Amino acid sequence: MKLKFKSDLSYQWDAIKSVVDIFRGQRIMQSNFTVYSEEVMCGVKHTELGIGNYLELTENEILKNVQEIQMRNGLPISEKLQGMNFTVEMETGTGKTYVYLKTIYELNKNYGFTKFIIVVPSVAIREGVYKTLQITKDHFNELYDNKPAEFFIYDASKLTQVRSFATSNTIQIMIINIDAFRKSFSDPDMESKSNIIHRPNDKLNGLKPIQYIQETNPIVIIDEPQSVDTTDKAKEAIASLNPLCTLRYSATHVDKYNMVYKLDAVDAYEKNLVKKIEVMSVKSFNNFNLPYIKLVEVAERKAKVEVDVENNGKIKRTIKTVKPGDDLYDITKREIYRGFKIEDISWGVGDEFIEVNGNIIYLNQSIGDIDDDEIKRFMIRKTIEEHLNKELKFKTMNKKIKVLSLFFIDKVANYRDYDQDGNPVKGKYATMFEEEYKKLITKSKYKTLFEDFNLEDIEKIHNGYFAQDKKGRFKDTKGNTKDDDDVYSLIMRDKERLLSLDEPLKFIFSHSALREGWDNPNVFQICTLKDTAGTYIKRRQEIGRGLRLCVDNSGERIEERGKNVSINILTVMANESYHDFVANLQREIEEDTGIKFGAVEKHMFAGLFYENEDGNKVQMGYELSKKLHEYLTKSGYLKNDKITEELSNSVLNDDLELPQEFANWHNSIIKELKRRINKLDIKDATKKNTAKLNRVVLDSEEFRNLWNKINQKTIYSLQFDSKEMVKKCIDKINNMPKIAPPELIVEKSRIYMDKEKGVSDELVSEGKEDINIKINLPDILTELQNRTRLTRGTIVDILVGSNRLEEFKVNPQKFIEQVADIINRELRNVVKDGIRYHKIDDYYKVELFYEKEIIEFIAEKFEESKKSPYDKIIFDSTVEANFAKRFENDEHVKVYAKLPNWFKIPTPLGDYNPDWAVVVEKDNEEKLYFVVETKGTEYQEDLRPKEEIKIECAKRHFKELGVDFKGPEKDPSEFILEAID
Numbered sequence: 001m002k003l004k005f006k007s008d009l010s011y012q013w014d015a016i017k018s019v020v021d022i023f024r025g026q027r028i029m030q031s032n033f034t035v036y037s038e039e040v041m042c043g044v045k046h047t048e049l050g051i052g053n054y055l056e057l058t059e060n061e062i063l064k065n066v067q068e069i070q071m072r073n074g075l076p077i078s079e080k081l082q083g084m085n086f087t088v089e090m091e092t093g094t095g096k097t098y099v100y101l102k103t104i105y106e107l108n109k110n111y112g113f114t115k116f117i118i119v120v121p122s123v124a125i126r127e128g129v130y131k132t133l134q135i136t137k138d139h140f141n142e143l144y145d146n147k148p149a150e151f152f153i154y155d156a157s158k159l160t161q162v163r164s165f166a167t168s169n170t171i172q173i174m175i176i177n178i179d180a181f182r183k184s185f186s187d188p189d190m191e192s193k194s195n196i197i198h199r200p201n202d203k204l205n206g207l208k209p210i211q212y213i214q215e216t217n218p219i220v221i222i223d224e225p226q227s228v229d230t231t232d233k234a235k236e237a238i239a240s241l242n243p244l245c246t247l248r249y250s251a252t253h254v255d256k257y258n259m260v261y262k263l264d265a266v267d268a269y270e271k272n273l274v275k276k277i278e279v280m281s282v283k284s285f286n287n288f289n290l291p292y293i294k295l296v297e298v299a300e301r302k303a304k305v306e307v308d309v310e311n312n313g314k315i316k317r318t319i320k321t322v323k324p325g326d327d328l329y330d331i332t333k334r335e336i337y338r339g340f341k342i343e344d345i346s347w348g349v350g351d352e353f354i355e356v357n358g359n360i361i362y363l364n365q366s367i368g369d370i371d372d373d374e375i376k377r378f379m380i381r382k383t384i385e386e387h388l389n390k391e392l393k394f395k396t397m398n399k400k401i402k403v404l405s406l407f408f409i410d411k412v413a414n415y416r417d418y419d420q421d422g423n424p425v426k427g428k429y430a431t432m433f434e435e436e437y438k439k440l441i442t443k444s445k446y447k448t449l450f451e452d453f454n455l456e457d458i459e460k461i462h463n464g465y466f467a468q469d470k471k472g473r474f475k476d477t478k479g480n481t482k483d484d485d486d487v488y489s490l491i492m493r494d495k496e497r498l499l500s501l502d503e504p505l506k507f508i509f510s511h512s513a514l515r516e517g518w519d520n521p522n523v524f525q526i527c528t529l530k531d532t533a534g535t536y537i538k539r540r541q542e543i544g545r546g547l548r549l550c551v552d553n554s555g556e557r558i559e560e561r562g563k564n565v566s567i568n569i570l571t572v573m574a575n576e577s578y579h580d581f582v583a584n585l586q587r588e589i590e591e592d593t594g595i596k597f598g599a600v601e602k603h604m605f606a607g608l609f610y611e612n613e614d615g616n617k618v619q620m621g622y623e624l625s626k627k628l629h630e631y632l633t634k635s636g637y638l639k640n641d642k643i644t645e646e647l648s649n650s651v652l653n654d655d656l657e658l659p660q661e662f663a664n665w666h667n668s669i670i671k672e673l674k675r676r677i678n679k680l681d682i683k684d685a686t687k688k689n690t691a692k693l694n695r696v697v698l699d700s701e702e703f704r705n706l707w708n709k710i711n712q713k714t715i716y717s718l719q720f721d722s723k724e725m726v727k728k729c730i731d732k733i734n735n736m737p738k739i740a741p742p743e744l745i746v747e748k749s750r751i752y753m754d755k756e757k758g759v760s761d762e763l764v765s766e767g768k769e770d771i772n773i774k775i776n777l778p779d780i781l782t783e784l785q786n787r788t789r790l791t792r793g794t795i796v797d798i799l800v801g802s803n804r805l806e807e808f809k810v811n812p813q814k815f816i817e818q819v820a821d822i823i824n825r826e827l828r829n830v831v832k833d834g835i836r837y838h839k840i841d842d843y844y845k846v847e848l849f850y851e852k853e854i855i856e857f858i859a860e861k862f863e864e865s866k867k868s869p870y871d872k873i874i875f876d877s878t879v880e881a882n883f884a885k886r887f888e889n890d891e892h893v894k895v896y897a898k899l900p901n902w903f904k905i906p907t908p909l910g911d912y913n914p915d916w917a918v919v920v921e922k923d924n925e926e927k928l929y930f931v932v933e934t935k936g937t938e939y940q941e942d943l944r945p946k947e948e949i950k951i952e953c954a955k956r957h958f959k960e961l962g963v964d965f966k967g968p969e970k971d972p973s974e975f976i977l978e979a980i981d
Contacts, residue, residue, distance in 0.1 A: 003496055003556040005139045011263055012095055015088055016103045018073060018245060018261035022086060022197055024065050024813070043112025045217075049165030049207075052216040053113045053244045066128045069260045074607030077622050078258050085257035091268035091389055092251045092540070093275070093519065093547030098131045098219050100221050101173075105144050107219065108171050108301035110813075115165070115216040117174045121227035126153060129175050131495060147171065154180055156196040159209050166212040173965035174218075178228045182237035198240075221247045226254045252540075252918050255544060270675075272560060274547040275524075275570040279311075280382060291336045292317070293328070293359075294366035298352040303345050305354070305367070305420060310334050326355070342748050372760060373428065376529050379573045380429065381436040383407070386571045387506070388446050390524050395448065399567065400553040403523035405482040406545055407509045414529070415464050415509045429509065429529060434458055439681050462507035474957045484613035485689065497522060501553050502878050517811060519559070521548040527573035539572075539585045546570045561910065599641045600676060602629045608668040615732075615825055620665055628662055628669070694871045698849060702895040703869065707929060714957050716906060725826055726794060730801040732822045738849040739807035739815050777812055787820040788827065798823065831908050832952050837960040880915075887918060894919045894926070905955040914954060928963055930954075950960060 001910070026043065045054040063081050067774050090096040100118075107113045120126045133151045140149070151170035152161050165172045181197045182311070204212065207816055220243040221229040222228050229235045238246065248257065268274045291750055302323050302520050309318040310333045320331050324345055328337040351377040352363040358368055369375070388404045394401045407429070416428040416708075426434075437458060497503050499522055523546035525889035549568050551556050557569055573660075582940045605625040605712040609617045620628075632638045637647035637656075650656040651673045658666060697703050780799070781792045799819075808815040849869050865873045867888055875881040887893045918929045 002555050003135055003499070003551060004557065005136060006557060007102075007139070007143055009095070011271070012099050012102070015090060015099045015261045015263065016106055018069050019086065019088065019103050020106050020110055021069050022065050022245075022260065022330070023055070023057060023111055025061055039355075043108075044114055044169070047215045049212050049215040050163075051114065051169050053115050053219060054164075054217070057534055066258055066260060071606050071619065071622060072604075072605060075259050075262055076601070076603045077606075082257040083246060083253075083416070085241070086245060087248045087253055087256050087259040089253055089256075089259065089262040089264060090249065090251060091263055091265045091274065091547075092544035093549070094263055094268050094273050095548075096249050096251070097129055097223070098136065099135060100223075101133065101142075101248065102140070103247070104171065104173065104219075104221075105147065108147070109144065113219055114168075114170065116221060117176060117213070117218045117243075118221045119225045120175065121176055123177065125223055126175055126177055133173065133175075134853065135756060149173065150207065151175065154197075156180065159196075159201055159203055162197075162209045162212050165203060167218050172216075174213075177238065178234055181240070182234050207506065210240060214240070217242060217244040219244050219247065221249065224250050226250055226252055228631050230254065251544075259958070260559055264324075266675075268547075272432055272565060272568070273549070275549065276365045276565050277573045279571055280386070280571055280573050287540070289336075290368040291328070291334075291340055291354060292366065292368035293340070293361060295354050295361045295363050298345065298347045298354070299364060300347050301345060303342075303347075303354050306333065306416070307332050322354075338545075343433055373432075374476045375871050376429070377432045377436065379529060380407075380432050382439070383525050383571075384437055384440055385431070385574075386525050388440060388449065388555070394447060394956045396568070398566075399558075400501060400554065401550055401558065401567070402522050403506060403525075404498060404504075404523045405507045405527070406523050407507065408522075408526070408528040408542065409509055410513055410529060411465070412511050430464075433462055433507065436690055437461075450569055456860070457504065460504040462509065463505055464511075465508040466514050479801050486524065487790060496555075498522075499551060499553070503566070508558060509858065519545045519548050523548075524550070524569070525573065528699050540588045543570060543572055543585075576623040596884055597864055598640055598642060600629065600673070601641060602626045604629070604676075605665070605669060605672060608665050608672065610664040610668070614735075618664065620662075624661070628658070631659060641675060643673070647673070651677060683853045685774070688961050692871045693849060694865060694869055697865075697867060697895060698846065698869045700716045700895065702919060704846070706895055706917060706928065707844075707846050707895070709919060709963055710958070710961065711846070712842065713840055714837040714906070714960055715840055716835050716837050716908070716953070716957075718831065718834050718908065719836050720724040722794065725830055726797050726801065729823050729826050732826070733798070733802040733804055733819055736804075738817050739804075739818070741810045746791050776817070777809065780808060780812070780816060784823070787816075790827075795823075816899040828949060832949050835908070835953055835956055837953075837957045839960060848900070849903060867893060869897055883916075887916075892920050892922050894921050905954050905957045907950050910950070912950040930958070 011299065014545045025706070028911050043054060059081055059868075062084070063078065066078055066086070069075075088096075088099070090099065104116050118129055120129060130151070130153055139149070146172075148720060150164075152165075152175070154174055154176040155161065165174055175570075181195050183193065183195045183198075197213075198210055200206050218241060219466050220238060220241055222238070248255075253259075263273070269276075278663070292306075292308050296306050298317055302321055304319050304321050306317055306319050307328060308315050309320070309331070315334070322328075322331065322342045322343050326342045328340040328342075329335070331337075340357055342354060342356060343358075346353050354361050356367075361367055374563050383405055387403055390403045394403070409429055412426055415429045417425050417427045418700035419425050438455065440446065441453065478728040495817065495841040498505060498508075498520060526546050528542055547570060551662060552558060560566070560568055590675060603625055605620050605628055608625075609619045612618050629638070632647065637644055637650070647656070651670060654670070656670065656673075658669065663668060759881065781795055784790070784795045785792055802819075804815075865871060865884075865888060868874070870882075873888065875883045875884055880898075884896075887896045896916060898916055899914055901913055904913050906912075914930045916930065920929060
């Protein structure tokens with residue numbers, strides 16, 4: 001099978017456009033170059049050693065562009081450029097590599113840049129990038145009319161590739177590991193020890209390979225910069241490439257130079273751009289028969305341990321602080337701890353442990369619990385069980401999706417060992433896996449999965465990926481040695497094969513090879529098997545291997561919108577409590593990304609907008625955002641940038657009062673604050689249950705009446721006056737601001753010399769001049785057609801009627817952008833105003849409830865449901881759970897239903913699934929209400945315009961059915977509750 005890629009994902013386009021717009025004002029790249037001089041063409045320059053990138057813009061122009069991008073994306077504003085470094089933050093699993101590769105093509109298309117170097121920190125990531133270039137080649141060829149592009153991994157033994165890189169006039173992409181060019185290159189006395197790239201070479205006319213690279217002024221892309229340029233030597237090495245600019249891509253930046261785009265962990269999670277996360281905890285309960293000790297935290301000369309403390313005759317697991325010499329009997333008051341003394345505490349970084357009666361207990365490890373091997377066997381069994389449940393679920397749904405499970409292990413020997421003669425034998429984990437797998441597949445529920453399965457083939461379904469020594473024996477490594485190269489190549493080559501249903505391998509065991517640089521979209525289970533002294537893998541790093549959205553057997557990405565995610569769910573087997581896992585994961589997100597949950601920063605509201613009476617977007621901007629931040633602080637709503645309880649209550653109760661100047665942005669401000677109040681929602685997999693049908697409700701007259709009102713299906717048509725739409729577009733274009741020509745900035749600086757301060761300069765004057773340069777005009781019809789999807793004839797009518805085409809010649813790119821924005825705004829209005837729904841002879845039969853098993857998260861305290869089609873309350877969040885409880889307890893609610901995800905309303909922007917249908921009887925009058933969105937933290941950009949149009953379409957659909965759709969202006973959940981009250 002072959003992976004397929006989507007080119008129209010809006011968040012990826014936002015990231016790409018944010019980088020492309022850095023160079024707005026640079027002359028536009030054309031298929032036929034216009035030569036301006038012998039040395040310089042559009043975006044490129046000729047040098048003695050080849051062809052390089054060329055930048056026309058001044059630093060002030062770049063800064064202005066960056067500030068506009070930051071304002072648009074709601075990011076901190078750069079007061080000045082921190083060099084030509086630009087940061088893009090994208091959460092793991094959202095397509096970071098694809099984004100920067102497509103950005104390369106867009107920079108070439110728009111500005112003619114041709115030389116690009118991708119710098120990576122490790123062999124794993126290097127191989128991953130190279131693999132992605134291979135599998136996206138056809139995709140990009142189709143998107144960019146087979147634009148020639150060559151890519152290669154830098155190899156010191158193949159220096160002719162460097163010459164070709166420098167002299168070629170096509171897109172050139174070099175992938176290079178930082179270790180290949182950071183050694184002793186600036187010290188002439190150390191030349192013999194320097195990387196080959198910094199040494200003169202006879203095959204290159206006695207020049208150094210780095211000299212060819214420097215002449216090209218490459219655009220340098222750093223993949224995972226927090227692992228690349230963290231030292232002065234590494235920074236010096238990057239500078240030695242003589243980059244035109246440096247683009248930095250990661251989910252966990254240390255240095256955030258001139259950030260232009262940010263999609264953090266919370267954004268990706270809430271927008272369904274990555275899998276939802278379940279955590280299945282493995283922890284003993286009521287096991288107080290041995291002296292249990294767990295090391296929780298270490299500080300200088302003291303530690304925090306978890307022990308079983310007796311108080312008033314009851315035993316409870318409690319965290320206590322201990323010092324060297326402490327007797328745990330005195331702390332726990334339990335006889336089994338008598339004589340257990342804290343003999344030593346080690347607080348060195350990476351070597352944190354305590355010694356108790358000769359037992360070394362490392363950080364986050366324990367003694368006195370259930371036998372360690374039994375815990376690991378149980379974790380393996382539950383992982384297999386979750387795996388089989390997903391296979392069964394997908395088969396029932398008729399989804400051809402390969403399910404993969406990934407095990408991280410502490411020692412290679414625990415999976416693959418060797419006997420005295422050097423022959424490979426199964427380690428304990430491999431033996432446990434096969435024993436548990438054989439037991440589980442005999443269960444009748446899995447019978448349909450194993451009709452053709454032969455037990456002799458069990459070895460084919462699991463395998464390990466480990467580095468090998470010279471004798472071919474597997475060994476433990478840290479994942480960054482030369483011996484890891486082959487295993488990285490193998491797993492990268494296998495990436496697509498693993499996704500095929502014809503490939504029997506489903507369970508992957510790895511020691512270190514898969515900790516970074518590799519993921520697979522169809523990893524649905526991750527299990528970490530650690531021993532008491534095992535190395536610690538960060539939770540973010542662990543779950544990152546399985547966050548990417550899955551694909552089916554044809555390579556198509558499976559996307560799920562809204563809250564009813566049933567396929568893209570990652571289950572993590574954790575040998576810690578669910579609460580500990582969530583708390584520690586959040587701490588890691590805060591440490592790695594700088595996200596401060598509940599924090600409100602000065603720039604946070606700058607990107608919010610509203611549409612004025614003319615339909616134009618009005619952005620709040622940085623100054624007003626800062627002013628709002630000051631108001632919230634002075635009013636006591638913020639303390640040290642953190643949301644206070646007073647603000648939280650005011651926001652959730654919808655009674656927050658703001659100054660009049662913020663009135664137009666009030667709704668979007670509230671939504672942005674709610675986003676900060678709600679933390680990352682990770683569900684506890686142990687709370688997942690199967691809901692059974694509530695036949696009393698399902699067969700009741702009230703429910704049948706409700707269902708018969710809403711179950712008819714419809715189709716839609718778009719009815720609009722195309723001439724009227726063209727006229728509106730013409731009117732708006734006629735009134736748009738005048739297109740300004742490119743400008744030439746003239747700066748004068750005064751030079752000063754001082755013995756103490758050295759040479760400095762001071763800007764004393766600055767001037768601007770419009771410049772008229774000869775431009776090969778792009779194909780405006782094709783450009784606008786791609787951006788608007790209108791026919792060429794309609795676009796011609798709009799352009800001719802506007803009488804503004806002369807301005808296209810002045811600044812083509814600016815003209816195209818503004819015209820496309822106007823047309824798209826009118827098109828949204830067309831959908832909103834012109835859609836018509838028509839009944840068809842097809843219905844959602846009530847019998848569908850009987851056919852589809854519901855596995856959902858059930859509330860602990862109020863599980864029973866008496867008014868819905870299921871015997872339990874079904875919910876996706878705490879907000880929904882409380883909402884449903886209100887329905888259950890209110891006498892005015894006769895019956896309600898959380899609408900299943902198969903209940904869909906077709907719209908031009910995709911199917912729409914309302915949340916709830918509720919029948920309310922009050923004052924002897926029965927009314928039907930719909931709740932279109934229970935959760936109150938949707939993003940403003942999601943609701944405008946796409947979600948608003950979908951909701952409007954839903955109103956039209958139900959109107960056709962004769963149902964009065966009550967579409968509230970404020971939060972729909974509150975509207976229904978008011979109706980009940």
